[in-house]
Every structure is written in structure tokens, then in C-alpha cells.
Amino acid sequence: RILHADLKLHPYKIQSLYVHEMEVEVCIDSLESAVNACKGGCTRLELCSALSEGGLTPTPALLRAVRKLVSVPVFCMVRCRGGSMVYSSDEATLMLEEAADLVAAGADGIVFGALTVHGDIDVDLCLQVKKVCGYLPCTFHRAFDLLADPVQQLSVVQRLGYSRVLTSGGQSSAVAGSSVLKQLVQAAAAAGGGGVAVMAGAGIKSSNVAELVHITGVSAVHASARSARRMSGSERAHQVNMGSSDDTVQWVTDPDEVRAIVSALAHDEANNH
Numbered sequence: 001r002i003l004h005a006d007l008k009l010h011p012y013k014i015q016s017l018y019v020h021e022m023e024v025e026v027c028i029d030s031l032e033s034a035v036n037a038c039k040g041g042c043t044r045l046e047l048c049s050a051l052s053e054g055g056l057t058p059t060p061a062l063l064r065a066v067r068k069l070v071s072v073p074v075f076c077m078v079r080c081r082g083g084s085m086v087y088s089s090d091e092a093t094l095m096l097e098e099a100a101d102l103v104a105a106g107a108d109g110i111v112f113g114a115l116t117v118h119g120d121i122d123v124d125l126c127l128q129v130k131k132v133c134g135y136l137p138c139t140f141h142r143a144f145d146l147l148a149d150p151v152q153q154l155s156v157v158q159r160l161g162y163s164r165v166l167t168s169g170g171q172s173s174a175v176a177g178s179s180v181l182k183q184l185v186q187a188a189a190a191a192g193g194g195g196v197a198v199m200a201g202a203g204i205k206s207s208n209v210a211e212l213v214h215i216t217g218v219s220a221v222h223a224s225a226r227s228a229r230r231m232s233g234s235e236r237a238h239q240v241n242m243g244s245s246d247d248t249v250q251w252v253t254d255p256d257e258v259r260a261i262v263s264a265l266a267h268d269e270a271n272n273h
Contacts, residue, residue, distance in 0.1 A: 022265050023220035025199065026258055027055060033253035034066045040258025044073045046111055051224065053082035057098045060105035073108035075139060078129065085115045085143040092125050099132045109136050113143030121156050130161050137163040142201065145170045151183050157196050164197035166222055173203030174212055181216040206260030213265065225257040
């Protein structure tokens with residue numbers, strides 16, 4: 001059941017407004033989005049920089065600032081660049097340092113994934129990252145969706161000591177990958193108490209989340225829940241793009257969409273009890 005929590009908002013912290021059995025993780029890359037996600041009732045944040053690149057490593061300073069504003073767990077992406085999930089030895093060294101810095105800055109968990117040139121999980125690098133994290137939980141990110149046989153590879157993620165996997169079922173959206181997601185949930189359950197939690201991500205919306213959870217049986221969902229905010233006319237008057245994206249648009253987490261996702265899950269759970 002999802003219950004409205006009787007929580008008083010600390011004057012300097014925004015807490016999650018709901019307590020759920022279902023985990024609702026929201027990926028964010030700004031202070032405003034962090035606050036908005038928690039206002040909507042998320043249970044955990046995935047903190048990144050550059051969500052436009054699929055999420056890159058945030059700075060420790062951003063993590064510290066977010067932790068001052070929210071009371072939900074904050075997991076941090078460790079990914080030094082966009083593009084390929086195959087990393088050089090220099091990039092591996094860099095990301096191990098990034099992970100250590102984020103752990104020292106107060107991360108509640110790390111989100112990581114890496115592949116070999118043959119398309120398999122880079123066991124050595126993933127183990128090194130887990131070692132840096134110590135007792136903190138690790139999520140294997142959507143590099144998992146690039147594997148030829150994700151269901152078979154779930155046991156590898158488990159042996160690495162990662163507690164969950166973020167996946168779309170190997171498709172462009174979790175809805176499209178729902179059949180594989182269901183197989184992953186079944187495989188995780190067959191592994192017993194030491195199994196990996198399956199978190200569905202990619203294209204999660206309030207309009208599809210309840211049906212997706214009902215079909216797949218996942219225990220967690222991951223969404224950006226973002227909406228576009230355009231600059232005013234005066235701001236655009238002297239606009240020069242600093243990159244390939246449209247700099248007149250800022251993508252920010254929409255608290256109403258997060259709240260709608262939480263509500264859809266609550267309604268679905270109520271109907272199934």
C-alpha cells in the first residue's frame with residue numbers, strides 16, 4: 001500500500017510526501033528538479049549531470065547541495081562521458097576516483113555499468129567500483145540493455161554484489177520491453193533472497209506505469225518526469241546556443257507528473273487488494 005506520510009517539512013529540507021512499497025526513483029540533474037521530485041513523492045533520487053547525454057557523473061558539490069534540500073536517498077551516476085559503455089583504462093581510473101569522491105560527499109549509493117569490447121559486462125571494472133562503494137548499494141544502469149542476453153546476464157550482476165538493475169528490457173522503452181522485464185523479475189525471484197531488484201526505466205509515465213507494473217511485476221520504477229520550460233522573449237533576445245541542444249528550453253522535473261505516477265501506483269495497488 002502507498003500511504004500519505006504524516007511528515008512535517010523541515011524548514012530547510014523537502015521530504016518525500018509518500019511512503020510506498022513500490023519504489024519510485026526520479027533521475028534529476030539540478031537542484032530545482034531534486035526539490036520537485038520530492039514534492040511529488042519520489043522515494044529516491046538518481047543524481048546526474050547532463051541528462052541530455054543520458055546522465056553523467058555529478059559533482060560532489062551538487063550532491064552536497066541536494067542533500068541539504070532533500071531527505072530521500074540520493075544515488076549518484078558514475079559515467080565520465082556520453083556514448084559507448086566501453087571504457088579505456090584511463091577512463092576507468094577517472095571513474096573510480098569519481099565514485100570515491102561521491103561516496104565521501106555522502107552518496108547513499110552509486111549507479112554504474114560498463115561493458116567489454118565483446119559486449120559482455122566488464123566484471124573487473126564493475127567489481128572495482130563496488131569495492132570503492134563498500135557497504136553502499138550499487139545499481140547497474142542501462143548498459144544492461146545493450147547485452148545480447150540480459151536475462152542470462154542478471155546472475156552476473158548479482159554475483160557482482162549490485163542490488164538492482166535499471167533496465168527497459170533491452171528496448172527503447174520499458175513498455176516495449178515488458179516481456180523481457182517480466183522474465184527478469186521471474187529470474188530474480190528464482191534466485192531467492194539474494195536476487196537483484198529489477199527497476200523499470202525508459203518512457204515511464206503516469207499514463208502507463210500502473211499497467212507496466214501489473215504486467216511485469218517490477219518492484220521499482222525510474223522516471224525523469226520532466227517538462228520543458230521555454231525562455232521568455234526577453235531572455236531569448238540575445239540567445240546564442242552553447243551546444244547542439246536548444247538552449248532556449250530547460251527541462252525540469254514536474255512535481256505534478258511525479259505525483260501522478262505515485263497516484264497511479266497507489267490506485268493500482270488499492271485495486272489489487
